[in-house]
Amino acid sequence: MKIFKRALSMELMTSASAIFLIILGIVVAQRAGNIVRQVSKGILPNDAIGTILTFSLIKLMPMILSLAIFLSVLLTLTRWHRDSEMVIWFSAGLSLKQWLWPILRLVTPVILIITLLSLYVMPWATDKAEAYREQLKKRDELASISPGTFKESSNGERIYFVESFDKLGYEVKNIFAQTRQDNKTGIITANRGSRYQAENGDHFLVLHHGQRYETQPNVLEISTTEFERYEIRIETKESAPEPITTQAKSTYDLLTDPSQADHAEFQWRLAIPISATILVLMAIPLSFVNPRAGRSLNIMSALLIFIVYNNILSIFQAWLSQGKINPWIGLWPVHGCFVLLTVYLYYRRQHLQPLVPQLFNRFFRKP
Structure with missing residues (x-):
C-alpha cells in the first residue's frame, strides 16, 4: 500500500503542476488579448498591461488552482484505471473509499492555499486593481496616449x-x-x-x-x-472617487454589519475552497474508465461538472445579493446537491450498478 501511495503522490504532483501551467497559459493568453484590445482602442495606456494582467491573474488564481487539482486527480486515477493498476489495488482487498485519505492528504495544502487566496488575497487584488484604474482615469491626456493610435x-x-x-x-x-x-x-x-x-x-x-x-x-x-x-x-482629469465595491472589501469588513451583497460575497469566497474539496472527492469515482467509451469522455464530463457547479453558485449568489434567498440558506443547497451526487457516484462504482433502478425495484416490484 505504501508503494501505491508513493506512486500516487509523485504522479499527482507532476500532473497537477503540468495542468496548472497549461490552464495558467490559457488564462494569460485570454486576459492579455482582452487587455491589448482595450489598449489598441485607447481605453487603457500601453504601460498598464503588465499591472492589470497581474491583478487579473491573482483574482483568478483560486479558480485556476481548483480546476487544476480536480483535473489532476481525475486524470491520474483515469490512467490507473486504463492501465489496470486499479485492478491490482482492488485485488489486494482495498476499496475505492480507501483512496479518500491519501488523496485528501495530498490536496489539503492546496485547499488551504485556495482558502487563503479566496478570503484575503483575492479581495486585496481586486481593491488594488480598482485603485489602479482610478489612478489611470486621473492621468493627463498625454499619459493616456498609446503610440501609433x-x-x-x-x-x-x-x-x-x-x-x-x-x-x-x-x-x-x-x-x-x-x-x-x-x-x-x-x-x-x-x-x-x-x-x-x-x-x-x-x-x-x-x-x-x-x-x-x-x-x-x-x-x-x-x-x-x-x-x-x-x-x-x-488637460488633467478630475473624477470623483467611486465607492468601494463588494468584491474589493476585505473579509473582515464583510462580516461587520453585513448587507445582502456582503453576505453573498462572503459565501462566494467560502464556496471556492468548499467546491474544490467536493470536486476532488467526486473525481475519485468519476475516474472510472468504460472501455467502450472514448478516452476524452471523463475530461468532458469533468469540465461540464465544473462549469455547471460554478454557474449555479453564481446564480445563487446573485439571488442572495438580491434578497431572494435567506442568508442562512445561502449557497449551501448547491453544495448539498453536489455532495449527494458524489455519494451516488461512490455507491454506483462500489456496487457496479446505478442506485436509482435498485431503489425502484426494491420499493415498487411486484410481490
Whole structure:
C-alpha cells in the first residue's frame, strides 16, 4: 500500500503542476488579448498591461488552482484505471473509499492555499486593481496616449497622435494634434516635442519645428503658420472617487454589519475552497474508465461538472445579493446537491450498478 501511495503522490504532483501551467497559459493568453484590445482602442495606456494582467491573474488564481487539482486527480486515477493498476489495488482487498485519505492528504495544502487566496488575497487584488484604474482615469491626456493610435481628449476638443515616446514618456516624435476652439479647427504637426510642468503645476506639451493649419466652417481659406516652438496645455482629469465595491472589501469588513451583497460575497469566497474539496472527492469515482467509451469522455464530463457547479453558485449568489434567498440558506443547497451526487457516484462504482433502478425495484416490484 505504501508503494501505491508513493506512486500516487509523485504522479499527482507532476500532473497537477503540468495542468496548472497549461490552464495558467490559457488564462494569460485570454486576459492579455482582452487587455491589448482595450489598449489598441485607447481605453487603457500601453504601460498598464503588465499591472492589470497581474491583478487579473491573482483574482483568478483560486479558480485556476481548483480546476487544476480536480483535473489532476481525475486524470491520474483515469490512467490507473486504463492501465489496470486499479485492478491490482482492488485485488489486494482495498476499496475505492480507501483512496479518500491519501488523496485528501495530498490536496489539503492546496485547499488551504485556495482558502487563503479566496478570503484575503483575492479581495486585496481586486481593491488594488480598482485603485489602479482610478489612478489611470486621473492621468493627463498625454499619459493616456498609446503610440501609433489616435486619442481624443475627455472634452472632445482635441485629438492626438504620437508615433513614439522615449522610455520616460517625456520626449515624443512625429506629433499630430487637432484642436477645436472658437469655431475654428486647427491642425498641428511637428517632428518632435517634449513636456514640462510650469510653476503653477500646469502641464504643457512643447512642439518644436512644426506647422499649424487653421480652418473655419464655410471658409475656403486655410491659414498656415510655421513655428519654432509651440505650447499646448495638457488637460488633467478630475473624477470623483467611486465607492468601494463588494468584491474589493476585505473579509473582515464583510462580516461587520453585513448587507445582502456582503453576505453573498462572503459565501462566494467560502464556496471556492468548499467546491474544490467536493470536486476532488467526486473525481475519485468519476475516474472510472468504460472501455467502450472514448478516452476524452471523463475530461468532458469533468469540465461540464465544473462549469455547471460554478454557474449555479453564481446564480445563487446573485439571488442572495438580491434578497431572494435567506442568508442562512445561502449557497449551501448547491453544495448539498453536489455532495449527494458524489455519494451516488461512490455507491454506483462500489456496487457496479446505478442506485436509482435498485431503489425502484426494491420499493415498487411486484410481490
